[in-house]
Amino acid sequence: MTSDLALFRRRLLKNPRQVSAVAPSSQTLARAMTLGLGPQSGPVVEFGPGTGRFTAAILARGVPPENLTLFELDEEFVAHLRQKFPGVTVHQAPAQEAARLITQQVGVVISGLPLLSMPEPVRQGIVAAAFEILAPRGRYLQFTYGNRPPLPPELIAALGLTVSRGHKVWANLPPARVYRFRRGATDGPTTETGLSR
Structure with missing residues (x-):
């Protein structure tokens, strides 16, 4: 099996716009993104798994493979994910198709x-597709390399979401921050601790 890094580099050279990263996500970021997951989490969906760094962290948290569904566009990544994670459902489809397939x-x-x-x-x-499939108390987790949430305030308000900001994950190239989105109103942005562990 091709190593994750070799596969990532090959796909980056072939389709830089779709991969849109200079390096695979770090294990530290993967732990931050999956903090709080476990066997009790119920069905979990991952958008854009790439080589599967977050996928492996999700499963390591105790989420059963049959409870995990991935949406990935790149056909080579899809083949890699299906081979590497038996029992996990992998759709070669855009994230926007989630409501049709879940x-x-x-x-x-x-x-x-x-x-x-x-x-x-x-x-x-x-x-919107994420919140179409999420349970009422479900969470949407997204990381970004920027200093602000990856959604503009007007979209957050239009979708009726609240956002919690985690610590910056410095052990990533480039450094990244995790944001957690939920339905519901709040007086202002909150900060969650412990996300960089």
């Missing part, structure tokens, strides 16, 4: 997609 409510959606580099309609469609 028939049950899910507890968590984890996204490795580069939202800030996407056109606004695409970004909005991805987040």
Whole structure:
């Protein structure tokens, strides 16, 4: 089996716009993105798993393979994920197709997609799809390399979401920050601790 790094580099050279990262996500970021997951999390969906760094962390938290569904566009990544993670459902489809392909409510959606580099309609469609499949108290987790949430305030307000900001994960190239989105109103942004562990 091709190493994750070799596969990542090959796909980056072939399709830099779709991969849209200079290096695979670090294990530290993967732990931060999956903090709080476990066997009790119910169905979990991952958007843009790439080589599967977050996927492996999700499973390491105790989420059963049959409770995990991945959405990945790159055909070589899809073949790699299917071989590496037996029992996990892998769709070669855009995240916006999630509501059509997921028939049950899910507890968590984890996204490795580069939202800030996407056109606004695409970004909005991805987040809307996530909240279409999420249970009422479900969470949408997204990391970004920027200093602000990867969604503009007007979109957060339009979707009726609250956002919690985690610590910066410095052990990543480039450094990244995790954001957690939920339905509901709040007086202002909150900060969650412990996300960089």
